[in-house]
Amino acid sequence: MTRSFLASMEAARRLVLQNDLTQATALIQAQLSGAAPSFDTPPNPAPAFAGPTLELHAEPAGSGSQKPSSAAPSGWHAAPKQAAPRTRPRFPLPGMKAHGNAKAPTLPPGARFEALRHEGRQGARAYRLYTPSRPSEGPRPLVLMLHGCTQNPEDFAIGTRMNALAEEMNVLVAYPEQPRAANSSLCWNWFEPAHQRRGAGEPAILAGIVEDIARANPVDRTRIFAGGLSAGGAMAAVLGAAYPDLFAAVGVHSGLPQGSADTVASALAVMRGGKAPGRGTARGARTIVFHGTADRTVNPINGERLAGLADGSARGAETREGASGGRAFTRTIRPAGADTPAIEHWRIEGLGHAWSGGDAGGSHSDPIGPDASREMLRFFLQP
Structure with a gap:
């Protein structure tokens, strides 16, 4: 060379x-x-730095009426009157903590949002665990939520509103935290071969977090799930392919197929829509995919590839069109096949690189459009 x-x-x-x-x-x-x-x-x-950053800037979210919280921490970009996704600076500004200073979400009385840490053979990671306030009559489902680049667990919990839904549906939610030492932009390293397979790297660490939680809490092992945004979504796809026996289903928002890149160059190419060898959903966990048509950071073709729709075949698929929260969407449902799991793909018109239907108080979150968090949990928990 x-x-x-x-x-x-x-x-x-x-x-x-x-x-x-x-x-x-x-x-x-x-x-x-x-x-x-x-x-x-x-x-x-x-x-x-160690790899590509998927979320260096926020994209327009269209019109809306929600305003950012007046308690937004110093150093955040100011939002215009019309709601738009906001982004935290890639590196901390003076006076900011290393991972930003987003406050923890407000909790109902009796609920817990614990700061915990996993130590394992493949490495260690801090994580947050949300436990609902009301008691459970039996083991609870568990959802692993993987933040995008430049985000942290508290920010991601606010932006997705997943804690509020977990309270409503009585599920546990864990938010692993990617440290700057592992990736300077806080991205999960979905594009590196060392982090794309079972028993190695970050997939093994994340599976270890699940095991820690299941040992310490009553967890329904038949209902363990993973979801994520962008780099976190790409890592959720990796988990669904590498650990289909552990994760019953995964949710990928604005992400990429497992194995679609193995270098910085190939990651850049596939993000822009170039050809990719990603294995999609073959022989993996059930998968729900969300992707906006206006995503200029990760080309929407990646969502179609992940759902097995890019070649136009989609045999046996049912397509429904609708609108929610001010955005039109096309929802494609594919039943499980002989060698593929059930797939649901949401094509959301006008959505950029942001979590659909989220809270404008979090970064990379678009309050307009279908509620991706609610739909993801509905998909996860359906029989």
Whole structure:
């Protein structure tokens, strides 16, 4: 491998860090084709990082009436009058904690939102565990929620409103936290082969968190699920493929298929809609997919690939059209086949790279449109 190639890959990493995916992709393509790049290495480059960041900026959410909380912490981007998803700075501003300073969600009397930690052979991770206030008559379902890049558990809990729904449906919800030491942009490393298989890396750590919770709490082992946004959604897809015996179903919001990338270059390409070898849902867990048509960070074709719809076949699928919360959607339902699990795919018109129907108080959350959290739990808990 030549020095010029290594230098170009380093320059591409810097461009990604600066949210210039167009030039990063062009540089990688130029190197692969043997052509000289048509632009210079950016001056004063930012420090290199371990992988691509999926959520460097928020995208317009369209019109809406919700306003951000007046208690928004210092250093957050101000939201316009019309509700739009907000994003936390990729690196902390002066006075901010390393992972932002979002406050923990408000809890009903008797509920708990504990700060816990998993220690295992593959590594350690902190996580939050929400336990509903009302007692359970038996073992509860458990949902593992994986935040996107630049987010943390508290922020993700607020943006998805999953704790409120967990209270309503009496389920446990765990929010693992990706530390900056594992990825400087707090992304789950879905694109690295070391984190794409059973018994290794982050999938093993996340499975270990589930086991910790199941040992300490009455958990219904037939109803354990994983959901996530963007990089977290991509990691949920990995868990569904690697641990279908542990996770009964997974939810992927604005994510990518398992195995669709194995390098920074391939991650950039597949995010932009390039061809990918992702294995989709074959022989994995039941999967529900949400993706917005206006997502400019992760091309919506990735959601279709994950659901097995990209080739246009969708044999035996039922399609329904509707509208909810001000956005139209197309919902495609595929029954389980001989070698594929049941799939549900939501194509949401006008939604950018943000959690549909969420709380504007959280980052990367769009209050307009179908309630992805409620629909995800409905899919998870259905017989």
